[in-house]
Amino acid sequence: MPGNEPAAALTRLPLLNVLGCGKAGRTIARLLHERGLCVLGDVANRSLASAASAVRFLGAGTPRDGIGGMACASLWLVATSDDAIAPAAQALAASGRLCQGDVVFHLSGATASAALAPCAEAGAAVASVHPVKNFSDPQASVRTFEGTWCGCEGDPAALAWLQPAFERLGARLFAIDARYKALYHGGGAFACNFIPVLMELAMRCEERAGIPRAVALDMFEPIARETLDAVFRQGIAPALAGPVSRGDAGTVRRHLAAMGEWDPQVARVYAQLGDVAVDIVRSLGRVDDDRLEATRAAMRSVAALPLSKDISS
Numbered sequence: 001m002p003g004n005e006p007a008a009a010l011t012r013l014p015l016l017n018v019l020g021c022g023k024a025g026r027t028i029a030r031l032l033h034e035r036g037l038c039v040l041g042d043v044a045n046r047s048l049a050s051a052a053s054a055v056r057f058l059g060a061g062t063p064r065d066g067i068g069g070m071a072c073a074s075l076w077l078v079a080t081s082d083d084a085i086a087p088a089a090q091a092l093a094a095s096g097r098l099c100q101g102d103v104v105f106h107l108s109g110a111t112a113s114a115a116l117a118p119c120a121e122a123g124a125a126v127a128s129v130h131p132v133k134n135f136s137d138p139q140a141s142v143r144t145f146e147g148t149w150c151g152c153e154g155d156p157a158a159l160a161w162l163q164p165a166f167e168r169l170g171a172r173l174f175a176i177d178a179r180y181k182a183l184y185h186g187g188g189a190f191a192c193n194f195i196p197v198l199m200e201l202a203m204r205c206e207e208r209a210g211i212p213r214a215v216a217l218d219m220f221e222p223i224a225r226e227t228l229d230a231v232f233r234q235g236i237a238p239a240l241a242g243p244v245s246r247g248d249a250g251t252v253r254r255h256l257a258a259m260g261e262w263d264p265q266v267a268r269v270y271a272q273l274g275d276v277a278v279d280i281v282r283s284l285g286r287v288d289d290d291r292l293e294a295t296r297a298a299m300r301s302v303a304a305l306p307l308s309k310d311i312s313s
């Protein structure tokens with residue numbers, strides 16, 4: 001199928017230019033280079049000093065002072081912050097550096113490859129490969145990248161080179177519908193980003209109850225780890241313990257009252273999450289509907305409180 005052939009410019013070892021080489025960009029560029037999948041060309045960040053630092057990390061490439069100083073390349077990684085992808089793509093297309101069949105890709109989970117549309121209009125094949133990974137420590141990320149799930153979407157001609165290349169890095173690839181990327185990426189906030197937020201709310205409750213934060217963190221470590229282990233071992237619904245899983249509406253009402261007197265915002269978060277917990281427990285069919293509905297009513301009476309009831313701290 002012609003559409004699934006790699007872009008013409010990538011049939012030989014491609015030259016890779018990196019526009020935006022921070023934590024994620026330097027990890028991916030270094031891996032592609034170390035595995036012999038590309039030759040590193042020019043690297044540009046907002047400042048030349050930052051590009052020079054990226055090149056030191058990469059062990060190859062040439063730092064440049066913006067797109068104006070970059071040469072042509074058949075492969076372009078645009079790994080700026082998400083909001084800068086579209087303007088960078090516009091600037092790259094306007095620079096005249098792109099040739100028919102070049103490949104331009106980004107790494108964003110929340111942004112579709114369509115953000116690279118100006119490059120496509122200039123003749124490039126565009127795509128996005130989103131690694132579901134925290135790149136906060138690029139040195140460690142290079143070592144631990146193998147096994148990383150990567151959501152892919154974009155032009156078949158670009159993916160025909162990118163997918164085998166990422167497979168060579170040990171990535172586990174899956175297709176993501178570009179229309180749902182914001183939702184897909186938002187789901188990651190629940191799976192990852194909000195776990196520390198939930199722990200913070202737990203700490204505030206314990207501190208309010210007179211238990212020092214450090215003690216509370218130690219106290220919850222085993223049960224938090226056991227719960228997450230249970231989610232992956234047994235599944236989400238069986239891992240859900242606590243009053244909602246027993247249909248203990250009275251305990252839920254006492255939790256909500258105690259939180260509501262102190263910080264209605266905490267009570268409302270509890271109630272919103274608890275409402276979802278009722279759905280999960282119902283799916284197991286082990287608790288009477290009457291008790292579950294009483295629990296849900298308690299949650300909803302608090303979840304609906306107006307924002308003006310918040311105590312600002």
Ligand SMILES: NC(=O)c1ccc[n+]([C@@H]2O[C@H](COP(=O)([O-])OP(=O)(O)OC[C@H]3O[C@@H](n4cnc5c(N)ncnc54)[C@H](OP(=O)(O)O)[C@@H]3O)[C@@H](O)[C@H]2O)c1
Nearest residue numbers: 020021022023024045046047050079080084107108134135
């Ligand atoms: N970090 C993660 O865990 C992670 C995970 C998956 C995907 N991603 C994706 O990877 C991409 C990069 O994220 P990141 O965390 O690596 O960001 P980052 O560490 O902040 O790096 C962004 C880099 O882009 C450069 N930059 C910003 N605007 C630019 C512009 N207009 N022209 C040239 N360079 C520009 C910055 O230059 P300066 O250094 O000069 O400021 C910086 O080096 C994003 O699309 C993100 O969604 C990140």
